Amino acid sequence: MATNRSRTPGRHFLQIPGPSPLPDRILRAMDMPIIDHRGPEFARLARRVLDGIKTIFKTRNPVVIYPSSGTGAWEAALVNTLSPGDRVLMYETGQFGTLWKNMALKLGLDPIFIESDWRTGADAKAIEAKLREDKAHKIKAVAVLHNETSTGCVSHPAEIRKAIDAAGHPALLLVDTISSLASMDYRHDEWGVDVTVGGAQKGLMLPPGVSFNAVSDKALAAAKSAKLAKSFWSWEEMIATNKNNYFPYTPATNILYGLAESIDMLHEEGLDNVFARHDRLAEATRRAVRAWGLEILCREPKHYSSTITAILMPDGHNADRFRDVALDNFNISYGMGLGKIAGKVFRIGHLGDTNDATIIGALAATEMALAIAGVPHKKGGVQAAMDYLIAETGKAAKAAG
Numbered sequence: 001m002a003t004n005r006s007r008t009p010g011r012h013f014l015q016i017p018g019p020s021p022l023p024d025r026i027l028r029a030m031d032m033p034i035i036d037h038r039g040p041e042f043a044r045l046a047r048r049v050l051d052g053i054k055t056i057f058k059t060r061n062p063v064v065i066y067p068s069s070g071t072g073a074w075e076a077a078l079v080n081t082l083s084p085g086d087r088v089l090m091y092e093t094g095q096f097g098t099l100w101k102n103m104a105l106k107l108g109l110d111p112i113f114i115e116s117d118w119r120t121g122a123d124a125k126a127i128e129a130k131l132r133e134d135k136a137h138k139i140k141a142v143a144v145l146h147n148e149t150s151t152g153c154v155s156h157p158a159e160i161r162k163a164i165d166a167a168g169h170p171a172l173l174l175v176d177t178i179s180s181l182a183s184m185d186y187r188h189d190e191w192g193v194d195v196t197v198g199g200a201q202k203g204l205m206l207p208p209g210v211s212f213n214a215v216s217d218k219a220l221a222a223a224k225s226a227k228l229a230k231s232f233w234s235w236e237e238m239i240a241t242n243k244n245n246y247f248p249y250t251p252a253t254n255i256l257y258g259l260a261e262s263i264d265m266l267h268e269e270g271l272d273n274v275f276a277r278h279d280r281l282a283e284a285t286r287r288a289v290r291a292w293g294l295e296i297l298c299r300e301p302k303h304y305s306s307t308i309t310a311i312l313m314p315d316g317h318n319a320d321r322f323r324d325v326a327l328d329n330f331n332i333s334y335g336m337g338l339g340k341i342a343g344k345v346f347r348i349g350h351l352g353d354t355n356d357a358t359i360i361g362a363l364a365a366t367e368m369a370l371a372i373a374g375v376p377h378k379k380g381g382v383q384a385a386m387d388y389l390i391a392e393t394g395k396a397a398k399a400a401g
């Protein structure tokens with residue numbers, strides 16, 4: 001146990017699904033003096049990030065960058081496009097879906113919540129059915145999470161767009177991609193998303209403190225008549241000021257240096273390679289979990305997340321106690337169970353600046369902690385993950401000649 005120890009050697013294994021580990025390269029890029037955010041050096045930085053971030057969201061339209069955590073960008077998506085009392089179709093994929101719905105309520109919107117058991121993603125067919133019932137087009141927006149971070153289940157925005165179109169419904173499509181952007185394939189324009197909500201501290205490998213709204217032309221048009229009160233979150237002034245390479249109020253200058261570096265790093269690796277790496281690390285993790293004889297919370301492979309895997313504890317074993325044992329003995333942190341699955345799951349984040357060796361280290365710590373905590377399981381999870389990675393890496397090495 002960690003008694004009599006004032007220092008824990010080695011790197012902490014930060015396996016929470018965001019904030020994710022900060023690469024040294026990004027830390028160095030942010031190690032800059034504060035500059036005048038109305039001066040010429042800032043204008044160059046602003047242009048770089050405002051143009052660069054579009055390549056990550058895959059959009060040709062503006063991306064608004066806020067100095068806030070992701071929750072702020074959730075609010076911005078709602079207040080810029082909607083009016084008091086507007087009906088919004090939302091989905092109970094898990095804790096984050098629930099929080100976004102609660103925010104809509106607090107803002108004076110009228111959310112319709114499609115309930116689910118927190119073990120799957122949004123069902124496009126259920127969304128289509130609700131929209132078909134809404135003959136008067138009272139629903140103004142459909143809001144879903146690309147990746148539900150509390151459960152490790154993804155939803156498929158392109159399918160949901162098809163469902164909206166199939167119903168012949170004019171609702172806007174709002175998508176939260178806070179824990180999937182820059183880790184899993186995402187295409188704002190091609191998928192017909194109207195507002196995409198993003199955050200800094202997950203796939204973009206930045207410290208918390210910056211968030212995003214990518215917007216479509218239809219969203220910009222809706223913003224012209226949207227009546228919810230807004231000031232700090234208003235797109236209008238942001239987009240107008242951004243055109244001249246500035247911000248209407250103080251931006252998170254030093255995080256923007258980090259953002260410029262993050263965008264460069266993602267393109268140096270290649271976005272498709274980044275996505276494939278996340279798919280591979282997620283599959284290795286799931287193979288370990290199955291070999292341990294434990295259960296993955298997400299029920300259907302179609303909805304598996306590539307950034308986080310939530311693992312159910314066997315009956316009678318508390319996930320928070322297991323997390324304590326793992327932290328005390330192996331210097332590793334997992335995501336805790338949130339909301340109605342508190343104490344029942346722990347979540348392994350495998351996103352951002354992570355590679356085969358770091359995930360194997362994390363899985364080895366997990367297997368040791370399961371043993372020390374007395375959680376019933378089978379040995380061999382790490383071996384199963386290694387066998388998978390050896391096969392995949394072998395294939396890649398062969399393909400590269």
Ligand SMILES: *Cc1c(COP(=O)(O)O)cnc(C)c1O
Nearest residue numbers: 069070071096147149178179199
């Ligand atoms: C982390 C997260 C949020 C909340 O973001 P904050 O930066 O904590 O405000 C919202 N949605 C999803 C899917 C997230 O993963």
